[in-house]
Amino acid sequence: MMDEKQSESKKHDNINYDVIDRMDSFNAFVKKKNTLLFGITAAFLTFYILLPILAFTSVLQQQAIGSITWVWVYSLALFIMTIILCMIYVKMAGKFDKEAAAVLAEYKKAGVSR
Amino acid sequence: MNLVSAGFFLGIVGLTLIVTYIAAKRTSSATDFYTAGGGLKGWQNGFAIAGDYLSAAAFLGVSGAIALTGFDGFFFSVGYVVANLVLLYMIAEPMRNLGRFTLADMLTARFNEKRIRGVAATGTIIIVILYMIAQLVGAGALIKLLFGIDYWVAVLIVGVMMTTYVLFGGMTATSWVQIIKAGLLLFGTFLLAILVFKQFNFNLLTMFSTISENYGDEYLVPGMKYSSSIDSVSMMMALVLGTSGLPHILMRFFTVKDAKTARSSISWTTWITAIFFSLTIFLGFGAMHFVGFDAIIAENAAGNTAAPLLAEFLGGNVLLSFICAVAFATILAVVSGLVLTGASAISHDIYGEILNDGKLTEKQQVLAARIGSISIAIVSIILALFAQNLNVSFLVSFAFCIGASANLPVILYTIYWKKFNSNGAVAAMVTGLVSCLVLGAMGPNIWSPTGNAIFVGDPLVNLSVPAIITIPLSFLAGYLGSVLTAHKVEKAEAERVYQEIRVKAHTGVSVQDVSH
Numbered sequence: 001m002m003d004e005k006q007s008e009s010k011k012h013d014n015i016n017y018d019v020i021d022r023m024d025s026f027n028a029f030v031k032k033k034n035t036l037l038f039g040i041t042a043a044f045l046t047f048y049i050l051l052p053i054l055a056f057t058s059v060l061q062q063q064a065i066g067s068i069t070w071v072w073v074y075s076l077a078l079f080i081m082t083i084i085l086c087m088i089y090v091k092m093a094g095k096f097d098k099e100a101a102a103v104l105a106e107y108k109k110a111g112v113s114r
Numbered sequence: 115m116n117l118v119s120a121g122f123f124l125g126i127v128g129l130t131l132i133v134t135y136i137a138a139k140r141t142s143s144a145t146d147f148y149t150a151g152g153g154l155k156g157w158q159n160g161f162a163i164a165g166d167y168l169s170a171a172a173f174l175g176v177s178g179a180i181a182l183t184g185f186d187g188f189f190f191s192v193g194y195v196v197a198n199l200v201l202l203y204m205i206a207e208p209m210r211n212l213g214r215f216t217l218a219d220m221l222t223a224r225f226n227e228k229r230i231r232g233v234a235a236t237g238t239i240i241i242v243i244l245y246m247i248a249q250l251v252g253a254g255a256l257i258k259l260l261f262g263i264d265y266w267v268a269v270l271i272v273g274v275m276m277t278t279y280v281l282f283g284g285m286t287a288t289s290w291v292q293i294i295k296a297g298l299l300l301f302g303t304f305l306l307a308i309l310v311f312k313q314f315n316f317n318l319l320t321m322f323s324t325i326s327e328n329y330g331d332e333y334l335v336p337g338m339k340y341s342s343s344i345d346s347v348s349m350m351m352a353l354v355l356g357t358s359g360l361p362h363i364l365m366r367f368f369t370v371k372d373a374k375t376a377r378s379s380i381s382w383t384t385w386i387t388a389i390f391f392s393l394t395i396f397l398g399f400g401a402m403h404f405v406g407f408d409a410i411i412a413e414n415a416a417g418n419t420a421a422p423l424l425a426e427f428l429g430g431n432v433l434l435s436f437i438c439a440v441a442f443a444t445i446l447a448v449v450s451g452l453v454l455t456g457a458s459a460i461s462h463d464i465y466g467e468i469l470n471d472g473k474l475t476e477k478q479q480v481l482a483a484r485i486g487s488i489s490i491a492i493v494s495i496i497l498a499l500f501a502q503n504l505n506v507s508f509l510v511s512f513a514f515c516i517g518a519s520a521n522l523p524v525i526l527y528t529i530y531w532k533k534f535n536s537n538g539a540v541a542a543m544v545t546g547l548v549s550c551l552v553l554g555a556m557g558p559n560i561w562s563p564t565g566n567a568i569f570v571g572d573p574l575v576n577l578s579v580p581a582i583i584t585i586p587l588s589f590l591a592g593y594l595g596s597v598l599t600a601h602k603v604e605k606a607e608a609e610r611v612y613q614e615i616r617v618k619a620h621t622g623v624s625v626q627d628v629s630h
Contacts, residue, residue: 015617015623017610017613017614017617017618018610018613020613020617020621021613021614021616021617026617026620026621029620030616030620033620034530037203037204040203041199041200041203041204044196044199045200045354048192048196048350048354049347049350049351049354051189051192051350052189052336052340052343052346052347052349052350053343053347055185055335055336055343055346056336056337056340056342056343056346060335061335065319066319066322066323067319067322067323067325067326067327067331067334068318068319068322068334069185069331069334069335071185071334071335071336072185072188072322072334075188075191075192078192078195078196079192079195079388079391079392081196082195082196082198082199082384082388083384083385083388085199085203086198086199086202086380086381086384086385087381089199089202089203089377089381090377090378090381093207093374093377097374097622100620100621100622100623103621104621104623
C-alpha cells in the first residue's frame with residue numbers, strides 16, 4: 001500500500017485536478033461524504049450543547065439513580081456517544097477510502113484511453 | 115525534598131533525556147525537526163496527541179475544579195472528550211492531506227499569499243504563548259510545593275528542560291516525551307481512581323450518596339461556578355471547537371504519513387481521553403471527601419493541587435511523589451510541543467516563507483528552527499516569571515477561545531467552501547483574534563467589582579470566555595469578506611485552486627507532493 005503510494009507520488013505533478021473535479025463519480029462521492037459528515041457533526045454538536053442548556057433546568061437536575069442526577073447520566077451518554085461515533089467514523093472512512101480509490105482508478109483509466 | 119520524590123523526578127528527567135539523545139541522531143532535516151519525518155504510527159501519534167491535550171490544566175485543573183465545584187468542574191471533561199469528534203469528522207484527514215508543517219502551510223495551499231501566512235502565524239504565536247505561560251506558571255507552583263524551591267528557579271528548570279528536548283530532538287523527542295507522559299498519566303490516574311473507588315467499596319451509588327449527604331446536593335448539579343446557562347454554553351463552545359483550532363494539536367497530524375493514520379491517531383486519542391476524563395470524577399470526588407475543601411483551598415485557591423493531596427492521603431509520600439512526577443512530566447511534554455509549534459510559526463512561516471520566500475536550504479531551515487525554539491522559550495519564560503499570580507485556567511480556556519474563533523472558521527471554509535477567498539480568510543482570522551482579545555479584556559477575568567481580578571470595576575461583557583460571540587462573528591466576517599470582495603478575485607484561477615484542494619482533501623492523492 002505504502003510502496004504503491006510512494007511510487008505514485010512521482011506522477012502527481014501531472015495530475016489533472018480539473019478533470020477529477022468534474023467527474024460525476026467524484027462529485028457524487030464528495031456530496032455523499034459531506035452530507036454524512038456534516039449531518040452527524042450537526043447532530044452530535046446539538047446533543048452536546050444541550051447539556052449546558054438543560055443542565056440548568058429541572059429536567060436534568062432531578063435524581064436518576066440513587067443520588068446520581070440526570071446531568072451525570074447525560075454526560076455519560078455523551079462519552080458513550082463519542083466512542084460509538086468514533087468507531088462509526090473509522091468504519092465509514094474505510095469505505096470512503098475505497099470509493100476515493102475507485103474515483104482515482106477511473107481517472108487513470110480514462111487518462112490511458114485518452 | 116526526600117529521596118523518593120527525587121528518585122521519581124530524576125527518573126523522568128533521565129528517561130526523557132535518553133529519548134532526546136536517541137532522537138537527536140535522527141534529526142537532520144526540517145521535516146525531521148517539525149514532523150519527526152512524518153513516520154509516526156497511529157497509536158504513537160494517538161498517545162502523543164493525548165499527551166499534548168491532557169495538559170496540567172486537564173489533570174490538575176479539572177480534578178481540582180470537580181473537588182471544589184462538583185459538576186461544574188466536570189463540564190470541562192465533557193467538552194474535552196466530545197472535541198475529539200470535531201477533529202475526527204471535520205479536520206484531521208483534510209488537514210493531513212493539505213498541510214506540510216504548520217496551519218499556515220495548509221491555508222496557503224489554497225491562498226498563496228504572505229498576508230495569510232503572516233496572520234495565521236501571529237495567531238499561532240499568541241495561542242502558544244498564552245498556553246505556555248499557563249503551563250509554566252502551573253509547573254512553577256507544583257515544583258515549589260514539592261521541593262520548596264523558589265518559583266523563578268522552578269520556572270527556569272522547566273524552561274531549560276523543554277528547550278533541551280526541542281532543540282536537540284525536535285519533533286521526534288517531543289513526540290516520545292508526550293507518549294511516555296500520556297502512558298504515565300493514564301496509569302497514575304487509573305491508580306488513584308481505583309484507590310478512591312476502593313474506599314467507596316467499588317460502588318458508584320455509595321460514592322455519589324456520600325458526596326450528597328456530606329456536602330449537599332448542589333455538588334451533583336451545576337450552579338456552583340456557573341450561574342447562568344449562557345456562560346457555560348459559551349465555555350463549552352470554546353472547548354469543543356477550540357481543540358480543532360489549537361496549532362499544537364493540528365501540527366501533530368503532519369507527523370503521520372497519510373489520512374488513514376491521522377484517523378487512527380484520533381481514534382486512539384478518543385479512547386485515551388474518554389477513559390482519562392471519566393476517571394476525573396473519582397479524583398475530584400475523592401479529593402473533596404478525603405482531603406476536604408479547606409485543606410485544598412489552603413494549599414492552592416484554584417484547587418490545582420487537589421490531585422497530589424489526594425495521592426498523599428491514599429498512598430503516602432510514595433504515591434504523592436509519583437503523582438507529582440507524573441504532573442511534572444505532563445507539563446514538560448505539553449510545553450515542549452508548544453515550543454516546537456511556536457518555533458514552526460516563527461522560523462518556518464515568518465522567517466523561512468515570508469522573509470526568505472521559502473528559499474532556505476535544509477541546513478538553514480534546521481538552524482532557523484533551533485533559533486526560533488530558543489527565542490520562543492526565552493520569551494515565554496520571561497513572561498511566566500511575571501505571571502505567577504495569574505489565573506491559569508483562564509489563560510488556557512482563553513487559548514481555546516482564540517483557537518475556536520481565529521482558526522477553526524478559516525480552516526473549515528478553506529476546506530469546504532468554494533467561494534471562500536483570501537480576503538475572507540484574513541477577515542475571519544483577524545476578527546476572531548481581535549474580538550477574543552477585546553471582549554476578553556472587557557470580561558470578568560480582568561474586571562471585578564470586588565477586586566478579584568486585575569482591575570476593579572464592573573465587567574462590560576459578563577462572559578468568562580466570549581466564544582459564543584466571537585465564533586459566530588468570525589464565521590460572519592469570513593463570509594462577508596469573501597462575498598463582498600468576490601468581484602476582485604480572478605475567478606478562473608480561484609476555481610482551479612479550489613478544484614485541486616477539493617480533490618486532494620477528499621481523496622488524499624499526492625499527500626507526498628503537497629507544497630513541495
